[in-house]
Amino acid sequence: MPKKYRIVVLISGRGSNLQAIVEACLSGIINGAVCAVISSNQNALGLERAAKFNIPNSFIAKNTNEQKKNYDKHLCEVVRTYQPDLIVLAGYMKILNADFISMFRDKIVNIHPSLLPKYPGLNTHLRAINAKDKKSGATVHFVTEELDGGPIIMQGSVPIFSNDSSEQLSRRVLEIEHKMLVTAISLICAEKIKKRKDTIYFENKKLSKKGISFNHLMEQR
Ligand code: GAR
Numbered sequence: 001m002p003k004k005y006r007i008v009v010l011i012s013g014r015g016s017n018l019q020a021i022v023e024a025c026l027s028g029i030i031n032g033a034v035c036a037v038i039s040s041n042q043n044a045l046g047l048e049r050a051a052k053f054n055i056p057n058s059f060i061a062k063n064t065n066e067q068k069k070n071y072d073k074h075l076c077e078v079v080r081t082y083q084p085d086l087i088v089l090a091g092y093m094k095i096l097n098a099d100f101i102s103m104f105r106d107k108i109v110n111i112h113p114s115l116l117p118k119y120p121g122l123n124t125h126l127r128a129i130n131a132k133d134k135k136s137g138a139t140v141h142f143v144t145e146e147l148d149g150g151p152i153i154m155q156g157s158v159p160i161f162s163n164d165s166s167e168q169l170s171r172r173v174l175e176i177e178h179k180m181l182v183t184a185i186s187l188i189c190a191e192k193i194k195k196r197k198d199t200i201y202f203e204n205k206k207l208s209k210k211g212i213s214f215n216h217l218m219e220q221r
Contacts, residue, residue, distance in 0.1 A: 001031055001190070002031065002189070002190070002191045004031055004032050004033055004189075005030075005032030005033075005085040005086050005188070005189040006032065006033065006035045006082060006083060006084050006085050006086070007021070007030075007032045007033065007034045007035065007084060007085070007087075007088060007185070007189075008034075008035060008036045008038065008079050008082050008084040008086075008087045009021060009034055009036075009037050009038075009050075009087075009088045009090050010037075010038050010039075010040070010087065010088070010089050010090070010092040011037060011038070011039050011040075011041075011044055011046040011047075011090055011091050011092055012039060012040045012041045012044060012091055012092050012093040012094065013041060013046060013091050013093070014044070014046060014091065015046020015047070015048075015049045015050070015090070016091075016174065016178065017090035017091055017111060017177055017178060017181050018034075018037060018046045018050065018090050018091075019049050020178035020179075020181060020182050021034060021088060021090065021181065021182060021185060022034050022050075022053050022055065024182040024185070026053075029182060030182065030185050030186045030189050031186070031189040031190055032085070032086065032185070032189040034050075034053075034055050035055070035056070035084065036056045036057065036058070036078075036079075036082045036084075037050035037055055037056070037057040038057070038059075038060060038075065038078060038079065039057070039058070039059045040059075040060065040062065040092065040093065041059070041093075042059045042061070044059070046090075046091070047059065056082075058078065060074055060075055060078065071094075072096065072097040072099060072100050073099070075096075075100060076099065076100050079100075079104070084104070084107065085107065085189075086107055086109065086185070086188060087104055087108045087109070088108075088109055088110075088111075088181070088185065089108065089110040089111070089143065091111075092110070095147060096108070096143065101143060101144065101145055106142060106195045108142065108143035109140055109141065109142055109143065109153065109188070110140070110141055110142075110143050110150070111138055111139070111140050111177055111180075111181050112124070112138065112139045112140075112141065112148050113136075113138050113170065113173050113174075113177065114127075114128065114136060114137070114138070114139065115135070115137045115138075115139060115157060116141065116148055116149075116152060116155070117149070120147055120148035120149065121147065123166075124136070125166040125170045126166045128169065129160060129164055129165075129166060129169060133160055134159065134160060135157045135158065135159055135160055136157065136158060136160050136169060137155060137156050137158055137176060138155070138156055138173050138176060138177045138180060139152055139154070139155045139211070140152075140153045140154045140155075140180060140181055140184040141153055141211070142195055142200070151195060151198055151199070151200050151209075151211075152200075152207075152209065152210060152211035153184050153187075153188075153193060153200060153207075153211045153212065154180055154183065154184045154212045154213075154214050155211055155213060155214060156177075156180040156213075156215055157214075157215055158172045158173055158175075159172075176214065179218075180214045183214065183217065184212075187202070
């Protein structure tokens with residue numbers, strides 16, 4: 001087994017994905033440890049979850065013009081002190097700047113609540129319902145300068161039922177998110193997933209643009 005991965009998690013809110021990651025690290029499903037949680041929102045429930053696990057946690061303010069101007073630089077400095085092998089955006093609702101992304105190139109992954117490339121950005125569940133899509137889901141991908149556009153590691157889908165509200169769909173998607181994010185991170189930390197340039201390899205085989213199908217993976221288990 002490779003060395004234990006040092007994982008920094010960036011959040012903005014509830015932190016249910018963070019909780020799933022921490023529990024999977026503690027139970028040994030993920031070969032890693034969450035060494036810090038950083039939030040863009042002072043009142044994020046995720047900060048309380050981190051504190052309960054005694055994980056160093058902090059909030060980086062972005063109120064004054066000076067703080068706004070220096071936000072990414074400050075974030076970079078704070079993240080760097082933890083020497084992460086992997087940075088996970090788990091409900092992080094800010095756009096990272098190019099300097100941050102190039103500083104941690106190939107080490108940042110994001111979970112997005114849609115089947116990318118469909119519906120990058122916000123309000124994904126409502127957009128899928130309004131488009132009368134039959135399914136939705138979530139995507140784990142490497143972060144590049146293109147918003148929600150980096151190479152896809154894994155996608156998992158759930159059905160959309162007629163009369164679904166955005167909240168109902170979001171709950172169904174979140175359930176799959178927790179399992180899928182843990183699975184993707186566990187494969188990365190076991191060094192079974194590698195990124196070279198824009199291509200992802202899973203157990204040394206080139207992945208298609210859609211990444212690993214989480215549903216298929218679950219059927220095989
Ligand atoms: C999750 O649904 C995640 O996919 C989404 O925010 C939620 C966070 O929930 N992320 C984005 O929309 C990023 N663009 P959580 O705080 O309970 O993990």
